[in-house]
Amino acid sequence: MLTINNLKASVEDKEILKGINLEVKKGEVHAIMGPNGSGKSTLAAVLAGRSDYEVTDGTVDYLGQNLLEMAPEDRAKEGIFLAFQYPVEIPGVNTATFLRTSLNEIREHRGLEPLNGADFLKLMKSKMEIIDIDKSLISRSLNEGFSGGEKKKAEIFQMAMLEPTLAILDETDSGLDIDALKVVAAGVNRMKTDDNAVIVITHYQRLLDYIIPDFVHIIYDGQIIKTGGKELAITLEEKGYDWITNEHAALSNA
Amino acid sequence: MKASTGKLSTAEDFIANFDIHQDEIFLNNSNQYKELRKNAIAAFESLGIPSRRSEEWKYTNVAKALNRDWVQFPSETKKISPDDIDSCLIPGLDAYTLVFYNGKRIPFSESDSDSAVIKEFSDLISSDISNVVSLDLGSDAFDTLNLAFAIDGAIINVPDNCVLDKPLYLLYISSPDDNLFIQNRNVIEIGKNSEATIIEARISLSSSNDFQVFSNNVTEIHCENNSKLDHYQFQIKGQSGAASINKYLVKQEANSTYTSTNINLGGQLVRNNLEVVHEGEGCETNLFGLYHLIGNQHLDNHTLIDHKMPNCNSNELYIGVLDDKSTGVFNGKVLVRKDAQKTNAFQSNKNILLTDDAKMNAKPQLEIYADDVKCSHGATTGQLNQEALFYLRSRGISKKLALTMLMEAFMKEVLDKIKIKELKNFLTEKLELRLNVGDQGR
Ligand SMILES: Nc1ncnc2c1ncn2[C@@H]1O[C@H](COP(=O)(O)OP(=O)(O)OP(=O)(O)O)[C@@H](O)[C@H]1O
Ligand SMILES: [Mg+2]
Numbered sequence: 001m002l003t004i005n006n007l008k009a010s011v012e013d014k015e016i017l018k019g020i021n022l023e024v025k026k027g028e029v030h031a032i033m034g035p036n037g038s039g040k041s042t043l044a045a046v047l048a049g050r051s052d053y054e055v056t057d058g059t060v061d062y063l064g065q066n067l068l069e070m071a072p073e074d075r076a077k078e079g080i081f082l083a084f085q086y087p088v089e090i091p092g093v094n095t096a097t098f099l100r101t102s103l104n105e106i107r108e109h110r111g112l113e114p115l116n117g118a119d120f121l122k123l124m125k126s127k128m129e130i131i132d133i134d135k136s137l138i139s140r141s142l143n144e145g146f147s148g149g150e151k152k153k154a155e156i157f158q159m160a161m162l163e164p165t166l167a168i169l170d171e172t173d174s175g176l177d178i179d180a181l182k183v184v185a186a187g188v189n190r191m192k193t194d195d196n197a198v199i200v201i202t203h204y205q206r207l208l209d210y211i212i213p214d215f216v217h218i219i220y221d222g223q224i225i226k227t228g229g230k231e232l233a234i235t236l237e238e239k240g241y242d243w244i245t246n247e248h249a250a251l252s253n254a
Numbered sequence: 255m256k257a258s259t260g261k262l263s264t265a266e267d268f269i270a271n272f273d274i275h276q277d278e279i280f281l282n283n284s285n286q287y288k289e290l291r292k293n294a295i296a297a298f299e300s301l302g303i304p305s306r307r308s309e310e311w312k313y314t315n316v317a318k319a320l321n322r323d324w325v326q327f328p329s330e331t332k333k334i335s336p337d338d339i340d341s342c343l344i345p346g347l348d349a350y351t352l353v354f355y356n357g358k359r360i361p362f363s364e365s366d367s368d369s370a371v372i373k374e375f376s377d378l379i380s381s382d383i384s385n386v387v388s389l390d391l392g393s394d395a396f397d398t399l400n401l402a403f404a405i406d407g408a409i410i411n412v413p414d415n416c417v418l419d420k421p422l423y424l425l426y427i428s429s430p431d432d433n434l435f436i437q438n439r440n441v442i443e444i445g446k447n448s449e450a451t452i453i454e455a456r457i458s459l460s461s462s463n464d465f466q467v468f469s470n471n472v473t474e475i476h477c478e479n480n481s482k483l484d485h486y487q488f489q490i491k492g493q494s495g496a497a498s499i500n501k502y503l504v505k506q507e508a509n510s511t512y513t514s515t516n517i518n519l520g521g522q523l524v525r526n527n528l529e530v531v532h533e534g535e536g537c538e539t540n541l542f543g544l545y546h547l548i549g550n551q552h553l554d555n556h557t558l559i560d561h562k563m564p565n566c567n568s569n570e571l572y573i574g575v576l577d578d579k580s581t582g583v584f585n586g587k588v589l590v591r592k593d594a595q596k597t598n599a600f601q602s603n604k605n606i607l608l609t610d611d612a613k614m615n616a617k618p619q620l621e622i623y624a625d626d627v628k629c630s631h632g633a634t635t636g637q638l639n640q641e642a643l644f645y646l647r648s649r650g651i652s653k654k655l656a657l658t659m660l661m662e663a664f665m666k667e668v669l670d671k672i673k674i675k676e677l678k679n680f681l682t683e684k685l686e687l688r689l690n691v692g693d694q695g696r
Binding site for chain 2: 052071072075084087098101102106109141162
């Protein structure tokens with residue numbers, strides 16, 4: 001589904017991604033971990049099409065298409081969804097109106113009729129139950145004044161509404177209380193099928209108890225320096241990053 | 255019949271024009287009003303047309319806009335088609351409607367002229383005027399020019415203890431193909447304990463790159479004790495070809511509420527002067543403004559709130575989006591005089607520039623001479639929030655639609671102040687049309 005090959009990206013002439021290689025097949029769950037500032041959110045943003053980052057090298061193939069050449073909206077229409085680490089507040093844009101616009105743009109791309117008001121409400125209601133999100137949030141301006149946890153829940157609610165093919169969740173667990181974490185994880189698991197894929201970026205092994213990854217990757221200084229199964233996250237939790245970075249340094253020096 | 259001689263472009267031309275057209279100007283005037291006009295033209299003569307050296311006109315080159323051969327008293331009066339008038343009406347709005355075409359009131363609806371609150375302009379100029387027209391000629395050249403020449407305008411008199419059952423719609427339409435100089439003088443009286451809504455529309459059907467219509471208007475508004483006026487003004491079309499200067503002099507008596515909502519989407523060069531003075535305690539003043547400028551439109555909003563009395567509130571919010579090479583000015587002055595204790599005065603001006611060529615000059619001014627007051631002001635000029643734009647696009651919303659959504663969201667704060675549903679829908683639609691027209695690859 002997604003093949004990232006030697007991806008390099010810079011911001012303001014500073015190289016942040018230094019040759020990322022990653023392959024995600026349909027039906028898989030990948031976890032990306034790594035210390036602060038290592039480039040996790042940058043990778044997510046480049047995949048979603050943020051133009052602040054200049055891709056200087058490498059390729060990204062998504063369902064047979066050159067992803068890097070597509071506009072952000074076209075990526076979304078093709079099924080890419082990024083749950084932001086820091087969702088932006090947009091005063092004056094009503095959450096429900098926004099979501100209906102978004103959903104109908106994506107539906108149109110898929111050759112489906114736009115949802116009318118009643119059907120849209122019905123769909124919202126069913127997804128709201130799954131994510132257990134307060135319905136008053138939906139009638140407010142997009143993310144405006146939402147608490148940290150509410151913002152994260154709202155992102156997952158959007159994901160549930162839009163049913164992406166490739167979902168990238170950037171630290172969705174940070175800021176969620178333990179009950180919310182379980183609900184959100186259950187929501188993610190529920191939308192998981194053999195035809196879609198999820199990349200979860202997280203600092204904590206705890207989330208991976210609920211969303212069980214097929215692979216765990218460690219990003220360090222703009223590169224994936226280690227890939228393993230879900231037990232890698234457990235080792236990390238016990239030992240921290242030092243043992244991997246030391247090992248990596250030893251390997252690069254050799 | 256007089257030939258349409260007396261072309262105008264300089265102050266001297268106007269003064270000569272005054273002599274040439276005395277018959278029209280003085281028709282039905284009381285001696286008092288004649289005197290007033292003569293004093294006004296004399297005052298204009300000494301003031302002259304303001305240049306950009308004048309602090310008040312620093313960013314608005316009015317002399318340049320004036321610099322062509324204007325005709326003030328055309329020998330032939332053109333007719334407007336009913337369809338053209340219809341296109342200027344607000345769908346679904348039931349209102350008392352007055353229509354002015356190229357500065358002249360034209361018959362519109364029989365029933366409306368029956369309304370007791372709508373007077374004739376001749377009522378103003380033929381009677382004792384000392385209590386309606388401000389006799390202080392002041393230092394505003396365009397005000398004196400208007401006073402000297404204006405031979406038509408809306409005269410509205412809402413009696414005491416009267417709540418007007420529907421809005422008054424004052425519709426000023428100007429024509430596309432004359433170099434017309436138009437001056438209307440309006441006088442609005444809201445009696446004690448009375449309430450009214452007035453919607454004022456300035457629609458220029460002009461569409462050339464040269465100025466074809468220049469209108470210089472003055473509206474005097476008097477809100478008596480405990481009265482309430484919702485005053486909407488909007489300008490659409492004519493973003494190339496129409497220039498206008500609109501002055502509003504608002505006098506508020508005790509416990510009155512005056513709310514002005516100014517929506518500017520049209521006109522190539524527009525200057526609004528809005529001056530409000532509190533003559534009694536307990537007044538509330540709300541001044542809202544919204545503008546979306548494109549091409550080489552220029553809009554200059556000058557406001558002054560004169561807090562002369564204690565226990566009054568004022569609240570001012572002007573919001574705008576400037577595209578292309580448009581330019582804007584916001585000059586908002588709040589004056590809190592020594593006696594105006596317990597004043598609350600808030601002012602805010604927010605702008606978004608969509609291009610590098612668009613320019614905004616914002617100058618909020620607070621002058622406070624009382625000590626027990628709550629005042630704040632602020633002005634911001636920035637770019638569109640790129641992070642928000644990316645967020646919307648990352649959800650499958652096209653760049654163009656996302657831009658429209660964000661601009662509408664930005665302007666919503668003022669759009670939401672419009673309490674008349676039909677007017678709000680009408681203007682929202684006009685705004686959306688404009689927002690949808692150009693996506694210059696931002
Ligand atoms: N717009 C930018 N301008 C300058 N530096 C940037 C910009 N965006 C990211 N960076 C830098 O790039 C590096 C990687 O940032 P990124 O947000 O990808 O890290 P992260 O792995 O997601 O970290 P965290 O775990 O703290 O979320 C950081 O050093 C950050 O400061
Ligand atoms: Mg991050």
